[in-house]
Amino acid sequence: MKLFVVLFLSLLPLWAQAVEVGERLAPWTLLDQFDQAYTLDDQAQILLVARSMDAAKIVDGALQGQPKGYLEARHGVFVADIQRMPRLVAKLFAVPAMQSYSYRVMLDRDARIAPRYPGAVDKVLWLQLESGKLIAQYEYGSAAELRQALEQVKP
Template sequence: MKAAALLLLCLLSTAALALEPGERLAPWTLLDQHDVPYTLNDRTRILLVARDMAGAKLVNAALQGKPKGYLEERQAVFLADISHMPGVIASLFALPKMRDYNYRILLDRDARIAPRYPAGEGEVLWLQLEDGRLLTQQAFKEAGALEQALAAERP
């Protein structure tokens, strides 16, 4: 009985966190892989969110061979939740590798921001924004589909 009550409570709390079209996203500031701060603002049109390494790999695959500034031209930002990554692994291996990427990765090291957005395991959540408000959202589980969607967004 306790387990059923706990499950129901979890489902209700998840539903309460769901984003609705027209909802304004609260601004936040995170550092990228170069320790440069970025604040979510009304000019951001696309927010890509990966909650795990598999999702982050989808973004990386979709951006392979793209020129520097590809996301910025589309007013897009990429938020990666790295809170589950052990600190030693992050500092010795992951972050040095991320610094070689030619796109910006906003790093949520403490799971302060990413849990606001309902990205599932192994997927990338795409939030389409206008003036800081959510228009639509969709999830990508394949790099090719994400790459095509980004290409369709004209700078």
């Protein structure tokens, strides 16, 4: 019983932070793969969140072959939760590899942002925003599905 209470109390802050449809997303700032800061603002219309390498690969697959600025033209922001990745691996291999991407990756190194938006670990969470408010959310489990959804968005 004591274990249940401790577990419940430790997860309570995560539930309290979950955003609901109609709520305004709290602004946050993260660094991208070039160490350039990005602050979430009312201009963002799509927030893609990947909590695992598998989910990040879905985003990468969906954006493969797209020109530089494709996601940004759709007012999209991509957040990758990399807190489980060993820091040395991230610094020496993963982040330098991301610098060749044609899109920005906001790196959630300490899992400060991604846990605010609950979803499946192996899927990409799509948060549809309007003036900073959440109006809808979707999950995508394949690059083809995500690519098709992105193609529906007018730049």
